[in-house]
Each structure stands twice: as structure tokens, then as C-alpha cells.
Amino acid sequence: MDHNIPDPSVRRLSAYLRQLERLAGEGTRHVSSRQLAGYIKAGDAQVRRDLALFGQFGRRGVGYEVDDLINVLRTILGTRQRQWPVVVVGAGEICHALLTYRGFRQRGFDVVAAFDIDPKKIGRTIGGVDVLPMEDCAPVIQRLEVRLAILAVPADAADETARRLCECGIEGILNFATTGLEVPEGVFVSEADITSHLEQLSFRLTSHRP
Amino acid sequence: MDHNIPDPSVRRLSAYLRQLERLAGEGTRHVSSRQLAGYIKAGDAQVRRDLALFGQFGRRGVGYEVDDLINVLRTILGTRQRQWPVVVVGAGEICHALLTYRGFRQRGFDVVAAFDIDPKKIGRTIGGVDVLPMEDCAPVIQRLEVRLAILAVPADAADETARRLCECGIEGILNFATTGLEVPEGVFVSEADITSHLEQLSFRLTSHRP
């Protein structure tokens, strides 16, 4: 089992997990690769291949057991054994939305603190999470062994803030800023810029014939 | 010039545009494919290939003119000629964050209305945008010729709401819900589920050796 798992496969694994959780909620016990493929835009062989990257989890002639597969996928994605502590940097509107969203915990993520440089925001508590001064980020990250950060600061502060987070030992950044980040080797960035998402859509709705 | 532009290329085009806008802001006039590639994780040939899918925009020995390339990319992505009206469905925290974000307009998107079913939310104005009852979505979408929607409702309402939007003529949905959507042929969906993004990161930080 090697390290070179393609990004698209990992994205699909998340998507499978979403569907399986829904099926489990509805009481469904078994599911086939064909069904699972139907929910997202993919073929059944694709589903089996994605899973085959990590082992054999189904039974021929039967399919997959929903609960089993949920556990398998959580293990693969790293959210089964542990709860990941996460910090949010930048206590603006996005931060507010993140801190009041109750769904992270049950999916393996736990927002433990928010940071900002604005004294007016520092000291507040949003959704049970304290907004702390940016200076405190290093000790908090180290003490709580935080490896993931969500970056929700204005574009012009993003790169500098990211650099600082990496110095504190952050290894994965979910980036809501519009800027691309420059991070050291070994730090992963996932881009969540909403405008880019909208551009994907406007591109597809725009005719590209000469 | 055909229709089969790979998704990864479109994502990178957005990323190039982000960098170019930054460079323009700093007063930079010219940029090479190598520089542009340096900002995102890619090779210089990759940059040139992506652009070559649509034409020839550089000058050999010189590189690309920043302003020109910005216009080219906006044209390609569909945000140069027109301003895209967008509706947000679900007036929760995410909606609040979207409506108070001032950056959409300058990138070609214009949130024209928000919808909700909760009477307590209807009638408010957030960031200059009115929250309207869900019943009004069909006439508003048709009158303003809205083709893009941002879906920010709870997971259990997502699929039904998406179906309804498609009936109103929506052709592209940016989906913040955790559920995968089932949409008719010809409707594009871009997934923005934050948990999935975090899972991408936790996967990469999790060791995958036997």
C-alpha cells in the first residue's frame, strides 16, 4: 500500500462516505458498487478500484456492508481513530459560520480555538470557542497538538499568516483566501476559495466554440 | 476549440487568474509560464498547455502580458463579458458570510437575492440583499435570468431544494451541503462541503503504510 493515491480518488472516498452515512441513517445495511457509483458521477468499476487501493472490503455476489465500509473509509481518511483538533485563523464571517456549525465533531474534527489580531474580536466566545489573540497561536497549537488550520483572513494577510502557521507546526491548511499560498515542503493546502468554485460553474455554462 | 476541457485545467485557470490579479495589483507587467507555475504546484509546460487549449496568448522570448492574460482568462471563465447574478438558498450562517463578503462583484458575480423557508429570517436584509420566501424563487430567478445558485441549506433539505432550483431553470449549483445532489442532465454541481476538504487534509496527514 503506497503513498501515491490520486487526489480524485480521495475526493471520491469522501463522497462515498457521505452517501454511506446517509444510507446508514436510513437503515440500509448493504450497498453495491453500482448503487454507490450512481450517487456520484462515476462508474461501478471506479468505486471498486478506489477501494481496491486499500484492500478488499466487499463480498462477491453481495456487495458491501454499510457500517463496515463507513469504518473502513473513516480509517482510510484518518477520522476513525482520532479526533482532529483544528484552529480557525481570522474571526470574520466565515469563522462565525464555521464555529456555529455543529457537524464537524461527528465527522472527526474539533475546532478548539480561533485567532485574530483585531482587539475588538478577541475575547469573544462563538459557538463555545474562544477567540484568542494571534500571539497565542504558537503555544495553543503546540499544547493541543493541532496539525490542521482553517485560514479565513483577508487576501492580503493570507500568505504571511500561512507562513506563521507553518512555523507553529501546522501541516494542513484549508484556505478560504483567494490567494494561493506558498508553504514549505510537507505542508498540504486545500483550496476552498468560493469564487474559484463559482468560476468552475460559469466556465461550464459558457460556450467555448470559436 | 472544443468542450472537453479537463476539470483540473479549469481549476488551474482560476488559480492563474488569482495570481495575475495579485501581480497586476503590485504593478507587474509581464510574467513567464515558469513564474506562474511557481505560484501553484505545477510545471511551466503545464501552464502553457492549459492556455494552449484556448489559443496563443504569449510572446516567445518574452512571456505574457499580465493585463492581457487577465482578460483572456476572464473571457475563458465567462466572467469578462457579463456579471453573473447568483442566488443563495438557505439564510443561515454561510449565507450571512456570503452576503457580507464584498469580493464577489469585482470577480464577476452578483448575489441578487437569498431565499429561506423560515418566517423569522424572511424580510431581513443582509449586506444589502433581501431574504425572500422560498416561494418567490421561481419568479425572481426567471425575471433576473439567474443561472447560478449557492445551496446552503441543511443536509436533509439539500436534494429536494436542488431539484426545485433545477425546475426554476438553475444550471449551476455550488453545494455547501454534505449530501451529494441528484440533478438533471445539463446541470453542473460544484462541491464545497468543508468537511470533505478537511478529510482531504487528514488523509494526507495519515500514514498509509500496511
Added chain:
DNA sequence: GTCCGTTTGTGATAAATTTCACGATCAGGG
């Protein structure tokens, strides 16, 4: 116990995407 319809796992194949490598073009300097 055997047959039948179903579904997985996977080798082989096909398709898509990325990288390589080089000729063509350009600006600047001597």
C-alpha cells in the same frame, strides 16, 4: 447438491493528462 443471477476484485486495455524536448520567436547588446 446444483444451477442461476448477482457482484466483487483485478488483469488487460483504453483514455486522459502531464511532462519532455526542441524548433521558432523575441529583445537586447556589441
Added chain:
DNA sequence: CCCTGATCGTGAAATTTATCACAAACGGAC
């Protein structure tokens, strides 16, 4: 004017990713 260093555009090659297709395995019916 011609040489030099830089850079694009792109055919060809390499690599990665997705699909096909079929043997193996399973449950249920009879």
C-alpha cells in the same frame, strides 16, 4: 547585423487515471 539568453507553442513520449470484461465467490431457489 548577428549573437546570446530567454521563452513560447507543440509534437511526441511518458505517466497517470479510468474503463472493460471476466473469473471467482456468494446466496437463494429448487
